[in-house]
Amino acid sequence: MIYLITGGAGFIGSNFLNHFVPKFPEHTFINIDNLTYAGNLKSLEKVENHQNYHFRQIDIANSEEIEQVFKEFQPDRVVHFAAESHVDRSITGPKKFIETNIIGTFNLLEMCRKYWSYFEDKLFHHVSTDEVFGTLGKDGFFTEKTPYSPNSPYSASKASSDHLVRAYYHTYDLPITITNCSNNYGPLQFPEKLIPLVIQNLLKGEIVPIYGKGENVRDWLYVIDHCEAIWTVIENGKRGETYNIGGNNERNNLEVVKSLCQVISNYTGEDVQKYLNLIIYVKDRPGHDYRYAIDPTKIQNELGWFPTETFDTGLHKTVKWYLENEQWLKSITKDEYQNWINKNYINR
Secondary structure: OOOEEOOOOHHHHHHHHHHHOOOOOOOEEEEEEEOOOOOOHOOOOOOOOOOOOOEEEOOOOOHHHHHHHHHHHOOOEEEEEEOOHHHHHHHHHHHHHHHHHHHHHHHHHHHHHHOOOOOOEEEEEEEEHHHHHHEEEEOOOOOOOOOOOOHHHHHHHHHHHHHHHHHHHHHHHOOOOEEEEEEEEEEOOOOOOOOOOOOOOOOOOOOEEOOOOOOOOEEEEHHHHHHHHHHHHHHOOOOEEEEEEEEOEEEEHHHHHOOOOOHHHHHHOOOHHHHOOOOEEEOOOOOOOOOOOOOOHHHHHHHHHOOOOHHHHHHHHHHHHHHOOOOHHHHHOHHHHHHHHHHHHOOO
């Protein structure tokens, strides 16, 4: 089986490849990634020399580049991770999100339609987010039947791509599956997202910005649990179906930051108050959804997938990885990154 992995140098894609390339030497994995600011080949050093792994630098918004890959490798399955994914960046510059998340997804679907002369053993798996459903109050959960109600340019672009994928199934019989996941965390995550940003700042003794009062709630999913869920859907999921993937770990942002302060204190031996004193509150972002929470009953009952990490065990593994890989962190936080952080957080 030949797997085309889009966005494989990003956070979830690189964890997916590092986890499955060595596990399945009988399969071929082609990683295509445009290597934007959040894509890093250093994240794939574990698999870069495996015979069943190949990399091509490709922009999925460019259909000609995608077609070259389809001609060269003739993939059987597409696992579509590639996306612009940071909400704050979508607010300040939405165009790239439209180009990558919508046009890029369209280009991939068209290539599958063009090059898959038969659909047996073929699959387009689309990785999406719970943010497409909008926001919840204090109660309730997102299910696969929840109406879409995106509130940011990012979530709107992902909602659009979900609808495109689903439309290709109903219109062209293209074999597809879709997963909508809750907030991922773990090794190799670019430090614009909450958990790695907080880890980095605590280790450097820099202030830790929290939006509003830190009351926004997310369900947290350890990245390897997410990868296993995706593989389970690819192998056993019903074509044309959507599966929600959640970690059953709801925490508000302030709870997450305080937990990180304690875990890092445990590792470094420093007084936890030293880290807690770094917390500051900044102006909330526009359209900030209050709460996300996933009901994963469908994937659990139909496919037998359950997360293996609790929030505490996953957080300890994550902090330990960042402590042991400070060079990786330094290598990706260049001047451009720091300028963006200063503009969007520190100076607010």
